[in-house]
Amino acid sequence: MSYGPPPPGNPGPPPGGGYGPPGGGYGAPGGTPPDNGLTWAIVAIFCCWPFAIPALINATKVNDLWNRGDHAGAHQAQTQAKKFTKIAFICGGILWVVVGGLYLLSAVLLVSATPTYY
Numbered sequence: 001m002s003y004g005p006p007p008p009g010n011p012g013p014p015p016g017g018g019y020g021p022p023g024g025g026y027g028a029p030g031g032t033p034p035d036n037g038l039t040w041a042i043v044a045i046f047c048c049w050p051f052a053i054p055a056l057i058n059a060t061k062v063n064d065l066w067n068r069g070d071h072a073g074a075h076q077a078q079t080q081a082k083k084f085t086k087i088a089f090i091c092g093g094i095l096w097v098v099v100g101g102l103y104l105l106s107a108v109l110l111v112s113a114t115p116t117y118y
Contacts, residue, residue: 033062033063033066033067033074034062034066034074034075034078035078036059036060036062036063036077036078036081037055037059037062037078037081037082037085038056038059038060038081040055040085041055041056041058041059041081041084041085042056044084044085044088044089044092045088046092047088047089047091047092047093047095047096048087048088048089048091048092048095049088050088051084051085051087051088051091052084052085052088054080054084055080055081055082055083055084055085055088056081058077058078058080058081058084059077059078059081059085061073061074061077062074062077062078062081065077
């Protein structure tokens with residue numbers, strides 16, 4: 001079945017081959033996403049897990065927010081992840097030093113309280 005030629009006065013295709021790509025908000029975001037610090041947040045779990053969990057949550061949000069185009073949100077999540085990771089390392093370091101000191105103190109007290117018989 002053939003429809004024949006188009007009627008006279010048909011404007012034809014638009015100039016320039018059609019419409020261009022949509023503007024703004026689509027496609028890959030420009031630049032590279034900020035460092036999410038996920039590795040350090042995972043390591044921080046062994047130091048002080050109550051502060052490492054928020055660090056992990058924020059670190060996993062960075063790339064997702066960046067890919068959605070929310071650059072400010074990605075930088076804010078990165079800042080929060082770094083903050084909680086530092087707090088976890090500091091608290092964990094203090095905790096390890098205190099626990100090590102208590103073990104050393106208990107060992108010294110145990111040795112000094114043990115009677116020696118000759």
